[in-house]
């Protein structure tokens with residue numbers, strides 16, 4: 001079945017016998033047992049809930065995994081995943097990560113005795129150089145946030161297999177519609193479902209998806225024990241979002257490409273980072289492993305004043321954190337998502353006072369461009 005169809009019919013289970021076309025929201029904390037020692041398959045909603053199960057099975061199908069677990073946020077999913085590791089273990093991670101993952105690894109995982117090396121994972125040999133006997137996993141985001149660097153998942157998977165390491169891929173930016181890391185050799189896929197999967201800037205959610213059944217059992221145990229599961233209503237909202245994933249992403253990507261090309265022509269723009277531009281250093285790797293480039297663009301303007309003026313003047317685009325929804329959002333990584341990353345580290349990655357990150361939404365591309373043109377205009381008045 002094609003992915004567009006899976007988005008609509010991914011899990012065709014029925015639970016209530018009414019023929020409801022939309023899976024019901026089973027807003028129940030607990031489920032009565034039919035008899036002593038018997039179960040309907042549902043006991044208590046932290047362990048199982050039909051609406052959440054329907055979503056989890058849908059996501060497992062979309063990613064080509066054997067199981068998926070839905071969490072209350074992307075960070076809850078990543079925190080649960082970290083419970084696979086023990087003090088003394090070592091993990092190699094991308095050096096350009098979502099700010100929340102950076103904060104979790106530096107301030108919580110390290111305190112818990114996990115050691116990290118952060119490297120530019122677009123260069124596989126830099127990962128190899130850091131492997132040591134305690135290394136257990138490689139964690140990559142691809143494309144990265146906010147610099148849009150792409151990691152060759154097949155190549156890193158080959159390396160991980162050689163050394164018996166788990167390969168974990170944060171697939172938030174591309175979603176299974178454009179990229180399926182398990183098929184490329186990853187062991188665990190991580191999502192912030194808050195972004196494209198939900199797609200409407202209205203719900204927080206997170207996922208872990210795996211192919212291996214033993215690993216799935218360990219993660220299910222961690223999930224039910226630590227307890228940050230997704231609520232029935234939020235599960236339903238994410239399911240509704242997924243139904244339109246394919247059409248949203250196609251249109252958002254089409255607009256992103258137009259906007260990226262337009263930005264490249266503007267005198268005040270110093271650099272445009274978008275994996276869909278043939279000038280992007282990882283363009284060939286992207287084409288080889290993904291069916292699309294997504295709709296996230298970051299760009300550098302000519303000065304801090306211009307960056308701040310753009311944030312003040314945009315009106316169709318909103319100045320807000322997050323990404324992947326129908327509304328276009330612009331962020332200032334320096335002060336928002338990456339505020340907790342030390343300055344030297346940030347500067348080295350190019351996350352400076354001139355960098356802006358744009359999540360292209362579903363407004364008409366020409367309206368987004370007009371908004372940016374106005375925001376970049378020399379004599380534009382501050383709102």
Ligand SMILES: *Cc1c(COP(=O)(O)O)cnc(C)c1O
Pocket residue numbers: 073074075076098100101141145170172173191192193194195204205206
């Ligand atoms: C937003 C995001 C997360 C964290 O997800 P939340 O749902 O905000 O907890 C993790 N990874 C990436 C790439 C993200 O964009």
